[in-house]
Amino acid sequence: MEEVLQVKEINKIYQGKVAFQALTNVSFSVEKGEFIGIMGPSGSGKTTLLNLISTIDKPTSGKVLINGQDPHQLKKERLAEFRRKELGFVFQDFNLLDTLTLEENIMLPLTLENVDPELIEEKVKTISKKLGIDAILTKRTYEVSGGQKQRTAIARAIIHQPKLLLADEPTGNLDSKASKDVMQTLQMINENDQTTMLMVTHDPYAASYCHRVIFIKDGKLYNEIYRGTDQKAFFQQIMDVLSMLGGDRDDFSTVRL
Numbered sequence: 001m002e003e004v005l006q007v008k009e010i011n012k013i014y015q016g017k018v019a020f021q022a023l024t025n026v027s028f029s030v031e032k033g034e035f036i037g038i039m040g041p042s043g044s045g046k047t048t049l050l051n052l053i054s055t056i057d058k059p060t061s062g063k064v065l066i067n068g069q070d071p072h073q074l075k076k077e078r079l080a081e082f083r084r085k086e087l088g089f090v091f092q093d094f095n096l097l098d099t100l101t102l103e104e105n106i107m108l109p110l111t112l113e114n115v116d117p118e119l120i121e122e123k124v125k126t127i128s129k130k131l132g133i134d135a136i137l138t139k140r141t142y143e144v145s146g147g148q149k150q151r152t153a154i155a156r157a158i159i160h161q162p163k164l165l166l167a168d169e170p171t172g173n174l175d176s177k178a179s180k181d182v183m184q185t186l187q188m189i190n191e192n193d194q195t196t197m198l199m200v201t202h203d204p205y206a207a208s209y210c211h212r213v214i215f216i217k218d219g220k221l222y223n224e225i226y227r228g229t230d231q232k233a234f235f236q237q238i239m240d241v242l243s244m245l246g247g248d249r250d251d252f253s254t255v256r257l
């Protein structure tokens, strides 16, 4: 099996007045086409882990390999290019540019790469149809719903066919209907395009769409569980691990299935 992401013996220590070890010996791999969820209580190290994988921050020791390549070894400009070409990002607050139309937002990664305008237009058309936003492409972000914004952000994140799609709380700002809609969109992309995905979430409902959920606690791997064919049963299993994990009750949203 082709491994798109390998996290090898990662340690992250934040230096400061008092040094703080945020991650300890974290190792796992993600195969091509897998959809992985990362969960854990507040402060357990999820964002730290995502920042190391997305190459925004460097591990203190250990390695991150994306398609066999260690991006942390790259020089600054090559690293920026690597991030633009190989990775896609979806954020909790959408990160769309309010001054642009949805269409302009979606095409941005290709505009930056100087791709032929005709090809860009074709790609935007195909993707926006697939994501059900083709009728609202000329609108600006303040004219559309949260779910539509997130679908636009997903379109932008996948238009350059990244090796790895990273999502940070993609349903964090959405109501339950829009969350379902966004998760079904991510699932469709994962299944149709074999896009490898890694999503950090507090939301057990969102996590129940993943093939596998990895739990971290106090910076260490705590457990991982695989989904069978039954999403409802998987949701319940996720809730069970979360209750064993402890943490603040408010860390995790309520039952929605």
Ligand SMILES: Nc1ncnc2c1ncn2[C@@H]1O[C@H](COP(=O)(O)OP(=O)(O)OP(=O)(O)O)[C@@H](O)[C@H]1O
Pocket (backbone or CB within 6 Å): 014, 015, 016, 020, 022, 040, 041, 042, 043, 044, 045, 046, 047, 048, 049
């Ligand atoms: N730049 C930093 N300097 C020092 N400590 C940090 C820094 N960033 C995070 N930490 C600490 O590392 C630990 C892990 O933080 P992280 O943000 O990765 O947790 P998290 O699981 O994403 O939490 P949340 O769910 O609340 O976003 C926390 O104790 C946090 O205070």
